[in-house]
Amino acid sequence: MIDRDQVLHVARLARLELSEEELERMSRELSGILEHVERINELDLEGVEPTAHVVALENVLRSDEPRPSLPVEQALEPAPDPAQGAFRVPSPQA
Amino acid sequence: MSLLELTAAAALRRIRDRELSSEEYFDAYAEAAAGDDLNAYLWVQGRTNEERGTRNEHSDGRFRGAPIAVKDIFCTEGVQTTAGSRILEGYRPPYTATAVRRLAEAGARVLGKTNMDEFAMGSSNENSGYGPVLNPWDRERVPGGSSGGSAAAVAARLAPWAIGTDTGGSIRQPASLCGIVGLKPTYGAISRYGMIAFASSLDQCGPLTRDVTDSALLLGAMEGRDPCDSTSVGIERGVELPSREDLDGLRFGVARDFSHEAEGVEAGVAETFQTTVKTIEGLGGAVEEIELPHADHGLSAYYVLAPAEASANLARYDGVRYGLRTNGKRDLLAMYERTRASGFGAEVKRRIMLGTYALSSGYYEAYYGRAQRVRTKIVEDFARAFERVDFVVTPSSPTVAFKLGERTADPLAMYLSDYFTVPMSLAGIPAISIPAGLAQPGDGGPELPVGFQIAGPAFAESRLLEAAYVLERTIGFDASPGSAS
Numbered sequence: 216m217i218d219r220d221q222v223l224h225v226a227r228l229a230r231l232e233l234s235e236e237e238l239e240r241m242s243r244e245l246s247g248i249l250e251h252v253e254r255i256n257e258l259d260l261e262g263v264e265p266t267a268h269v270v271a272l273e274n275v276l277r278s279d280e281p282r283p284s285l286p287v288e289q290a291l292e293p294a295p296d297p298a299q300g301a302f303r304v305p306s307p308q309a
Numbered sequence: 310m311s312l313l314e315l316t317a318a319a320a321l322r323r324i325r326d327r328e329l330s331s332e333e334y335f336d337a338y339a340e341a342a343a344g345d346d347l348n349a350y351l352w353v354q355g356r357t358n359e360e361r362g363t364r365n366e367h368s369d370g371r372f373r374g375a376p377i378a379v380k381d382i383f384c385t386e387g388v389q390t391t392a393g394s395r396i397l398e399g400y401r402p403p404y405t406a407t408a409v410r411r412l413a414e415a416g417a418r419v420l421g422k423t424n425m426d427e428f429a430m431g432s433s434n435e436n437s438g439y440g441p442v443l444n445p446w447d448r449e450r451v452p453g454g455s456s457g458g459s460a461a462a463v464a465a466r467l468a469p470w471a472i473g474t475d476t477g478g479s480i481r482q483p484a485s486l487c488g489i490v491g492l493k494p495t496y497g498a499i500s501r502y503g504m505i506a507f508a509s510s511l512d513q514c515g516p517l518t519r520d521v522t523d524s525a526l527l528l529g530a531m532e533g534r535d536p537c538d539s540t541s542v543g544i545e546r547g548v549e550l551p552s553r554e555d556l557d558g559l560r561f562g563v564a565r566d567f568s569h570e571a572e573g574v575e576a577g578v579a580e581t582f583q584t585t586v587k588t589i590e591g592l593g594g595a596v597e598e599i600e601l602p603h604a605d606h607g608l609s610a611y612y613v614l615a616p617a618e619a620s621a622n623l624a625r626y627d628g629v630r631y632g633l634r635t636n637g638k639r640d641l642l643a644m645y646e647r648t649r650a651s652g653f654g655a656e657v658k659r660r661i662m663l664g665t666y667a668l669s670s671g672y673y674e675a676y677y678g679r680a681q682r683v684r685t686k687i688v689e690d691f692a693r694a695f696e697r698v699d700f701v702v703t704p705s706s707p708t709v710a711f712k713l714g715e716r717t718a719d720p721l722a723m724y725l726s727d728y729f730t731v732p733m734s735l736a737g738i739p740a741i742s743i744p745a746g747l748a749q750p751g752d753g754g755p756e757l758p759v760g761f762q763i764a765g766p767a768f769a770e771s772r773l774l775e776a777a778y779v780l781e782r783t784i785g786f787d788a789s790p791g792s793a794s
Contacts, residue, residue, distance in 0.1 A: 217666065229620060229665040230627065230642070231658060232650035241662055244720055248663060251721055252609045252676065255683050265681030266688055268510055268540070269737030270497040270767070275539035289403040295634035302629050307641045 217245045312337045313466040314789075317375055317523045320469065324373045331374035332357045335418060338376040342421050342467050347443045347452075349462040351381050352389055353421040370416025372530070378468035380459050381422040382429055383409050383514075384503040392505040393425040393455075395438040396652025397632045406503025407535045408472060408514045415530040420468055423458030427654045428623065429479055429507045431455050432726035435717055436656040443713075444487060445790035446757050450710040453483030453726070459517045460487040465790055470518040470527060474504060476511045477611050478706075478730025481742040484517055485705035485760025488744045488788065490777070491517045492524045493730075495767045496737035497542040499528075500535030508618035511734050521743065521778040525550050528770060549771045551778030556594030559776060561586070561763075562698035564601040567732075571605075573725060575708045577748025581759040582704045585745045588783055589702075594776075599694045599701065603686040607732035608724060610687070613667050613680035614735075619657075620664030626652065659720060684735045691736045695766045700776055703729045705742035705760030709750050733764045740764035741777045744786040758788070 222242045226233045233241060291297040296304070312320070312334065323329035339356045354376075379385065382392045384402035391397040409419065426436040434442040434457030442457040444450040445465035452461040456473025460483035463471050473480045475493035484491025492515045499514045506512060516527035529548035535541045563586060569579035590596055628634035628648035636647040653661070667676035694701055707728055716723040733740040741763050747756035761780070765773040 221666075222662070225662055225666045225669060228669060229661050230624075230645040230649055231653075231661060232646035233658075234650075237658070241659065244659060245663060245666065247721060248612060248659075248724075249666075251724075252612050252680075255606055255609045255613075255679050258603070258606060258683060258686070260679060260682040260686070263682040263685050265678060266684040267681060269688065269735075270495075270540065270542060272540065272542070277536060285403055292403060293400050293631035295628060295632070296637060304629055305637055305639060305641050305644050 217242055217249060313341060315469070316519045317469040318526060321371070321373055321375060335374055335376045335420070338420055338468060342378075342462070345462070345467050347445055347448075347461050347465055347467070348424055348440050349442050349458040349465065349467055350378070350421040351391065351424050351439055351458070354419060370414065372412070372416035375417050376420035376469060377412060377417045378420050378423050378459055378462045378471035379409055380425050380456050380471070380473045382425060382474050382505045383472070384505070385409060385419060385422065388419070388422065390422065390505070391438070392429070393427040393437040393439060394652065394654070394657070395633065396626045396648070400631050402503070404503060407500035407537060408504065408531045411531050411533070412472070412527070423456070423462055423471060425458055426455035427657050428505065428619070429455040429474055429476055430619070430656050430660055432478070432482055432723050433711070433716065434458065435713065436654055438654055441713060444710045446488065446710065447755065450712050450757070451486070453486035453706070453710065455479040455483075456517060457483045460484050460489060460491065463487070463489050463517050463519060470516060470523050472514060472527065472531070473517050474512055474514050475734065476508050476615060477734045478727035480515045480517060481730045481740060481760065481762060482706050482726055484742045486710040486758065488758030488786070489517055489519060490521055490524050490741065490743050490781075491515065492528060492741045493733065493739060494528060494532065494770055495544070495739045497540055498544050498739070498768070498770065499531045500533070500538040500541040502535055502537035506622040508615040509622060510618060511615060521551055521741075521774055521781050524741070525774045544768050544770055546771065548774070551775045553775045553779050556589060556592040556776060556779050558593070559700070560595045560597055560698040561589050562597055562599035562694050562701045564599050564604065564701070567601050567604045567729070568703045571707065571728065573707045573728070574704060575748070575751045577750070578704050578706070578708060578759050581746045581748050582761065585761045585780070585784070586702065588780065592779060592783055597698055599698060601690045601694060601701070601732065603683060603690050604732040606683050607687055607735055608728060610680040610683035611731045611735060612663070612724060613676045614684065616660040616664030617667045617677050618664070620661045620668065623657070623661055656720070687732050688736045691738060699765065699772065701764045703762045705729060705762040709748055709757035709759055711750070712752070729762060738764055738767050739770050739773055741773055743777050743781050743784075745784055746786065747788060
């Protein structure tokens with residue numbers, strides 16, 4: 216069960232503004248999904264190693280040679296508010 | 310036979326033999342795609358003589374200028390790429406995904422970008438920010454998802470073939486619901502560079518095609534190591550075009566409780582599955598009962614792992630570097646929160662919340678840690694099965710195509726659409742869905758396509774394609790959306 220306050224806390228962590236209606240619905244829906252997910256608690260997982268990646272890979276290294284990268288102008292092209300060769304954002308303190 | 314009915318391989322033979330020109334072939338599809346009334350495409354290329362952009366310097370390559378539909382999750386330089394999300398509306402990437410670049414180098418030309426569930430999160434295409442895709446077999450039903458636009462386009466003859474991505478079933482399930490072939494290769498077979506990330510340890514690109522041979526052709530052109538994706542390793546022995554005629558000596562595993570007898574499987578799907586298993590035996594294949602004791606827990610683990618990875622991957626959409634910005638005049642935090650609130654759809658928000666919760670302090674081990682351990686058990690289940698059999702077979706989807714709106718109110722009911730496809734994704738192994746027949750939906754109405762899933766060990770794509778090819782020829786599925794009604 217995940218209550219309204221928890222939903223609000225998680226929404227802040229996720230940088231997501233939720234409406235009152237969304238808060239209510241999210242609390243109900245997440246609780247339902249987590250209930251299903253918690254079926255994995257039936258399993259005995261003592262001593263089982265976690266899997267993060269399925270393909271066995273050693274470190275993949277390449278030689279450290281300078282080469283051309285994306286030009287600044289091109290990288291800035293899709294930005295909502297480019298300025299002076301950078302991404303402009305509103306002040307952290309309004 | 311109409312040009313649009315040909316498989317890509319057959320059309321390429323005609324072009325090679327100068328019975329068909331590459332422009333004629335491309336333009337026939339450009340015209341068909343321009344008339345798309347399924348909402349399968351988000352962007353369509355014009356005819357070859359109208360748009361300079363369709364010229365391809367490699368058009369003498371093995372794909373001879375053939376058109377291909379590309380899911381809108383692949384970055385295409387200068388062409389809008391949205392991943393089905395309003396937060397990326399108008400985004401024109403400065404580079405092209407490796408998979409698409411390789412296809413272009415082989416001579417293919419991008420015909421259009423296909424609609425999809427937002428950020429590939431969904432099983433019905435109803436989560437697209439640009440409206441749902443309709444299933445060409447029955448326009449009141451969904452095409453499946455998340456590669457629903459690609460699947461519908463190929464089934465409706467609006468594209469000869471297409472590529473999509475599969476994280477938990479997003480190629481195989483829509484292929485099943487639209488009556489075409491969908492292949493999810495081994496994780497690492499094809500580069501993920503330029504493929505907008507959903508869950509990075511699971512995402513894999515693959516083909517959606519009319520038949521198994523076309524699938525092999527596309528896989529062969531796309532697989533390979535890429536310096537831009539350090540998890541890409543390619544398929545060491547390459548991809549052979551299938552040519553086998555029987556299944557002698559091949560062993561197929563069926564887990565009773567993870568196939569026709571599983572809960573929620575429609576009667577028509579179960580029946581088609583059992584008929585196909587008998588067909589395998591008739592072709593000389595051995596069918597053995599196996600156990601996949603943890604497969605039933607696949608969905609639970611998946612709905613922790615995939616949202617957790619997604620919540621991290623989607624942190625980048627914050628109104629700073631690309632896409633939408635809302636409320637840019639307020640302070641920075643408000644700008645982030647408003648931009649994400651207005652740009653993301655309901656399902657994406659739900660998964661970001663779920664993933665953030667599962668990774669948050671105090672819950673990490675209980676959810677994420679445990680889910681990763683379940684993943685290990687599923688990997689071990691398949692490894693044990695492949696000691697006894699060459700392939701594991703299941704229905705591709707518990708049901709045929711369902712009605713629009715039927716599962717949108719209940720996220721869990723939607724998630725269950727991927728019951729049979731998620732475990733293979735967690736294990737990273739290749740799996741293919743081929744059309745096995747038609748069956749009546751549980752809620753009545755005309756018959757719809759049923760998919761049959763074959764999974765094999767990691768990097769055994771060539772053998773998997775051989776088995777699928779033999780089965781495809783014997784089943785002889787030749788129904789199409791037009792012929793059914």
